[in-house]
Amino acid sequence: MSMMLAAYLPGNDQVDLREVAVPVPGIGQVRLRMKASGLCGSDIHYIYHKHVGEKGARYMGVVAGHEPSGQIESLGAGCRHFKEGDRVAVYHISGCGFCRSCRKGYQISCTDPMRAAYGWQRDGGHAQYLVADEKDLVKLPDTLTYEDGCFISCGVGTAYEGILRGEVSGSDTVMVVGLGPVGLAALMLAKGRGAKMTIGVDTQQDRVDTATRLGLVTHGFVAGPDTLEAVRTVTRGGATVTLDCSGNARGRLLALQATHSWGRCVYIGETGEVTFKVSDDLMHQQRRIIGSWVTSLHNMDQCAEDLADWKLYPRDLITDRFALTEAPAAYALAATGRSGKIIIRVED
Structure with a gap:
């Protein structure tokens, strides 16, 4: 069984690095080779210090990181819109797909019990590989990097x-x-x-x-x-x-x-x-x-296209970059509130 390194947030200002099995994509899913994964203030406030939230908002002990960006390495059965090698960002909420909010593209507002956020209720981007639903992907324009992509996945999309x-x-x-x-x-x-x-x-x-x-x-x-x-x-x-x-x-x-x-x-x-x-x-x-709360899948797609056309790059706002093995130091810095945008770079 192939293994990978992944970061978890047990609370109490700690980050656990674990060796876990490389995930296998199911029907309608892809496996990404992770390239960049951002840290968000909500991770610090709600998970890193002390697990906060109930029911659908509760952290479920999964791989951390809800700002993932990577390259598609393999496709599960039924995938039709993306292909191996595509560079993508991941809309960080996977909704039911059928409620009014999901049909509008606002999976963030899905109230179905199956709604799951990457890095909160399902495995996120602080790992060497990530399995994501194909429907949650946004293709990156050629001029945007994986660093741009991970920032768009939450922070820039919200803005x-x-x-x-x-x-x-x-x-x-x-x-x-x-x-x-x-x-x-x-x-x-x-x-x-x-x-x-x-x-x-x-x-x-x-x-x-x-x-x-x-x-x-x-x-x-x-x-x-x-x-x-x-x-x-x-x-x-x-x-x-x-x-x-x-x-x-x-x-x-x-x-x-x-x-x-x-x-x-x-x-x-x-x-x-x-x-x-x-x-x-x-x-x-x-x-x-x-x-205004986060964004829609459609607007995240449009945001990536606009940034490329405007020649504006979110990566210019990143102040600190850490390797996956340095995830504890990345979170410790973020918790001080004295940094700018922090990302974890996951290289081959």
Whole structure:
């Protein structure tokens, strides 16, 4: 029996590296030789520190990693749309395929008991091989690398959905609050959609500096008591589209209050609460608040195509790369909150 190396998250800030059997693809499945697998903040929050969640949200002790990208090595029976050698990213939720959400492509919102996320309820990408359903694959354009692919699988796809929900166009000024990997991706995508001005806000100076160095922002601000007025000044009254990627109550409030009248405020950052004055901050300004959770399979496919056409590459946002054998160090760094995007590179 062929064996492979795989990483598991038992909780208690630990990563277990195990030798396990190489998986065999079933009907409608493919086996990928893994190339790149991203780390996501949700892995840290919900699994690495302490297993959180019940029923369908519960981590099931599987191979970790829900941002997989690799090359198809073998096909199971019934596969018709992909072939051996294809370079792909994996939409990280495998849904039932029949509920309204799945039929719209939003497998993330599938409520069927069989819904399973890679790296949460079924084996994920932190291994030398991964078995994935053919229906969950997105082919990578030639100019995108496996590093781009793994980032698109969750973080960039999530940012892209927020940009679409905010209806960003060349007429818009866009502000992003929270310049972690998803926030930086949102700025990159806003530029791709033609935003005439981009503004980045974060509590950490180094993150603002990173956004500036990468050429993603017209203006960058460290969050403080004067930030709202500064944003209103450079935008002549507020950004027409704001996106909160911080998940922080003050960040969410800033995003809403910095939205221009008749503008759109998109909440992407997970967990927590926000308090605002309904009349002053929302109704009287004719603002819209939009919730956006991950993306659809269709939009992930379109995101990859758009990035290739725009010549924008998520790999430019990656700050740290680790080998699979270094997975414990990768997670330890991610848990500090002081890094940018981290990926595990799985080489032949």
